[in-house]
Amino acid sequence: MDVPMFQKKLHDINPPLDDDLVQREYGAFGKARELFEAEDAKAAGIVFLDDGTHRFALANGGLLTVYASPYTAFRAGSLSLFAAVARARPSMHCFGHIHEAWGAKRVTWRSEISETPSHFTDINNDESTVIGTLAGLRQSKFDSTDDAAAKEKKRMEYNDVGYCTANSTPKRGTQTLFVNAAIESLIEEEQQWPWMVSIDLPRLVEG
Template sequence: MESPTSSPNIRTRFLILSDTHGREIHPEYSKHHADVVMHCGGLTTESKIEEFKTAIRDLRSLDAPLKLVIAGNHDFTMDIPIFQGKVIEANLDLQLVKKEYGDYGEVRELFDQARESGIILLDEGIHSFTLQNGALLKVYASPYTPSLGNWGFQYHPKTGHDFRFGQDIDIVITHGPPKGIMDSSCSGGRAGCPHLFKAIARARPRMHCFGHIHEGWGTKLVQWRERVSEDPTHFMDIDHGKSTVIGRLSDMDPGTRVLETSHCTEDQNPLKAGPQTLFVNAAIEGTDDFPAHPLWKIDLELSRAT
């Protein structure tokens, strides 16, 4: 009989959130232990230094040895060329700017100081971690979203963005969603990125987490079609009949603080790595009807580190 230590896969627990926007998180979140916390950006509303300090305090309060963080469009002071351009364009007093928003690069210094609490700010790219539970975690992170505005970490929708990762990635963390998956905006249109969808459809990671589109909160276990089309889209490359919605706002009790789902070998809906991807919109900030969305607590299996 195979011993637990010889198993090729390790059950790994994630706490996933996004779009906290400078507000203190609910104390309930801190009662749940995980192997990894992932914050998918939207740390602030106005990118003020005090909002970042609140976000870091929130992350410190969560019970996990590793806490991975990316920026979002609201966190524009971390996109230093954009931050500098705003200051110059508005002809602002630099001393007043520093008082409210910090100096150029000051937010990154705050995150550097927070590394002793397991908090790691991820720049765009591929990152590997050997977890305390013995699993190997390979992540691709990107804060970039499509927009015609003047926020941080953005690109023109027509130009697109080069999301560079291959099929050996376990989890993709982006601020925004891919087009066609939990990206319906309050205006009724799809706000996700088609370039991101194409990259995800080709790589087929175990999980893709994001936020940004608050009303799209939810989780879906997607079944991919056997072959990737030449120009992947959510119409052609997903087998919707074999995909499963795990949670969505229309099914949620507003009093729910944490929602759990597990997709390991012995579970009802085990994740089949390669043929399936678990998509998670983890936006915490809600609307007047549902002011705060639940935190996601998710169990998946990862490969054992060698």
């Protein structure tokens, strides 16, 4: 989606790749982004979010504010990103990349955020609620018969509708709904479910 970055990555390859080979494999520069910015995509309500803050006035009168970033924190996440989330305390923080950490949790923040926020010092785990994890869906050798049956039932429910839900509205300013929405699974030929999230939004104030 980021044409200049893609071109830079291609430029750094040694020996250089043949342009025709690149286009056969990935298409012409900008073609992937054009799919999201085409008129039929816009008519369907699809919006490509560039880096930055975006505000949407919804048909139901709600105001949705989204900060989007294309930057990826490799390995086990980003301390600076977590610190920014801890200070902003948004209603929802959606991310991915760590595929095995798929799931959702309603996090309750401690009343005072430390100078260098971390998961260990600034989240009140006693007041936080896990909504869903892979461990809660995948059977293990330690499961009882009832536990295994319950996990299989939940998986079948998700498969039937094609998604899972997080309808746990966080308390504004004190809680954040964390959603790891990584679709790709570490298990070959398996895909993880997308999340359908329902949260309360502030009303749009005209004028």
